[in-house]
Amino acid sequence: MKGKSFNSEIRTPNSELDMIFGTGIDIVNIERIEQVMARWGDIFLGRVFTEKEIFWCQRRARPAECFAVFFAAKEAFLKAIGTGLRNGIQWTDIEVDHEPSGKPRLSFRRKAKELIETNQIQRAFVTLSHDRPCAVAHVILEGRNDEGSDR
Numbered sequence: 001m002k003g004k005s006f007n008s009e010i011r012t013p014n015s016e017l018d019m020i021f022g023t024g025i026d027i028v029n030i031e032r033i034e035q036v037m038a039r040w041g042d043i044f045l046g047r048v049f050t051e052k053e054i055f056w057c058q059r060r061a062r063p064a065e066c067f068a069v070f071f072a073a074k075e076a077f078l079k080a081i082g083t084g085l086r087n088g089i090q091w092t093d094i095e096v097d098h099e100p101s102g103k104p105r106l107s108f109r110r111k112a113k114e115l116i117e118t119n120q121i122q123r124a125f126v127t128l129s130h131d132r133p134c135a136v137a138h139v140i141l142e143g144r145n146d147e148g149s150d151r
Contacts (some may be wrong), residue, residue, distance in 0.1 A: 018070040021121055024079025026092045027136045033068040033133035048074070048091040056098075068135035069098045074140040077106060077124070083116055089115070096126070104128050120144040145147070 036124050047052050048071060057066035076093045078084050085091070093112035097105050106124045108116050109118040116124075 016135060018122070019144070021119060022082055023138070023139040023140050024076040024136045025136065026075035026079065027134050028068045028072045028075070030065050030068045030107035030130065030133055030135055031136075033071060034064040037064060037067065050092050050095045053096055065130045065132070065135060069137060072135050072137035073104070073106065073126050073139065076126070076137040077112075077141075080124075080139045080141045081112075081119070081121075083115065087111060088116075094123045096128075108113055115143075 002123045041116070047059065047065070049057070049067065053067075053070055057063045060066045070088045075092050078089070083089065089111040093108060093110045095109070097107050097109040101104055105125050106126050108124075115121075119141075121141050121143045123142040125143055129136050
């Protein structure tokens with residue numbers, strides 16, 4: 001099952017449709033990811049990252065920095081959606097991908113996709129950065145502005 005990617009093109013806000021559903025930020029110590037990778041190796045990578053993410057990061061000059069910033073993006077999404085890893089969401093339900101330009105984007109599958117659809121999230125924005133010793137990600141979720149909503 002393919003994940004759902006979101007179009008992050010610039011457009012004029014529509015007050016009936018567009019609102020910030022949630023925002024999340026996370027910072028990860030790159031050395032901590034290196035330690036976990038050294039101790040748990042493929043077990044850790046397979047539980048947290050998709051095959052596509054593993055392939056992408058392992059091709060980088062400093063894979064741990066890539067894994068750390070992808071981990072931060074997943075955590076930031078979980079904060080933005082407001083659930084954490086509850087209700088059956090798994091790390092691999094959230095995937096960091098890239099547009100042809102290199103711009104990062106998020107894709108969702110299984111339980112994360114269900115949450116996106118249930119909450120009428122229309123777009124997800126993600127920003128990634130790293131500078132040893134830290135990796136950071138920020139996620140903004142945009143959704144429908146339903147009258148009577150408690151959000």
